[in-house]
Amino acid sequence: MPPRSEPDSRLRRFSRAERWVHRATAGLTLLCVATAACLYVPQLAELVGRRHLVVTVHEWSGLLIPAPLLLGLASRAVRADLGRLNRFGPHDRRWLKAALRRDTRQASRPAGKFNAGQKLYAGWMAGAVLVMLGTGLLMWFTGLAPLVWRTSATFVHDWLALAMGVVIAGHIAMALARPESRRGMRTGTVDRAWAEVEHPLWAQEVNSRRDLEDGT
Numbered sequence: 001m002p003p004r005s006e007p008d009s010r011l012r013r014f015s016r017a018e019r020w021v022h023r024a025t026a027g028l029t030l031l032c033v034a035t036a037a038c039l040y041v042p043q044l045a046e047l048v049g050r051r052h053l054v055v056t057v058h059e060w061s062g063l064l065i066p067a068p069l070l071l072g073l074a075s076r077a078v079r080a081d082l083g084r085l086n087r088f089g090p091h092d093r094r095w096l097k098a099a100l101r102r103d104t105r106q107a108s109r110p111a112g113k114f115n116a117g118q119k120l121y122a123g124w125m126a127g128a129v130l131v132m133l134g135t136g137l138l139m140w141f142t143g144l145a146p147l148v149w150r151t152s153a154t155f156v157h158d159w160l161a162l163a164m165g166v167v168i169a170g171h172i173a174m175a176l177a178r179p180e181s182r183r184g185m186r187t188g189t190v191d192r193a194w195a196e197v198e199h200p201l202w203a204q205e206v207n208s209r210r211d212l213e214d215g216t
Contacts, residue, residue: 010189011206013113017075022185024068032061033168036161062136065129084113085122091201092116106197113202121171128164132157 014022035058038044039051048054072078095116098108109115114122135157138145145153175182180198184190195203 009192011192011195011203012188013184013190014188015075015077017072018077018081019185019188021068021072021078025065028061028065032058032065033165035061059140062132085119088119092119110201111199113199128160131160
């Protein structure tokens with residue numbers, strides 16, 4: 001029997017490419033949010049100064065947010081996870097119903113590698129980033145559209161930025177409350193017992209695949 005690459009108590013959750021995509025995207029997003037705050041909050045603007053530099057960093061960090069994911073498409077693991085995030089199954093609808101009822105029993109919230117809440121967050125953020133890119137380009141290149149379009153783009157951009165800030169803060173708060181989730185993103189592996197409770201369908205899939213590889 002060939003040696004396993006991970007201890008029996010750990011499951012491989014994320015590849016190096018997946019972790020790189022997440023970290024790079026998170027870094028660019030936080031940089032974009034931070035510079036936006038420096039542009040719109042007077043106290044921060046006075047503290048930081050150098051408005052032209054802040055504007056430049058904000059524009060380019062926002063423009064580059066999709067770049068890590070686009071580069072990550074070269075990885076089969078990244079493409080596989082995108083497929084998982086784009087599919088909603090019966091277990092996801094069951095998870096959402098339990099969440100709406102505030103039913104915290106694990107048996108009521110079956111989940112694959114990503115639960116329904118994570119899928120909704122990923123989908124919402126992807127759509128929001130595209131809208132922010134479109135409205136940001138209209139604000140950046142003033143000759144692309146008439147004044148009324150640019151005014152509307154500024155309105156949408158500003159309010160959607162506020163909504164994104166709230167959603168991202170919620171995402172960070174949930175991550176801080178789940179140390180094993182953070183460990184999985186940091187090291188690539190998670191505790192088997194944790195996976196069997198939080199993501200039982202995915203743990204079952206991984207266990208079945210490893211049994212087949214072991215010839216059992």
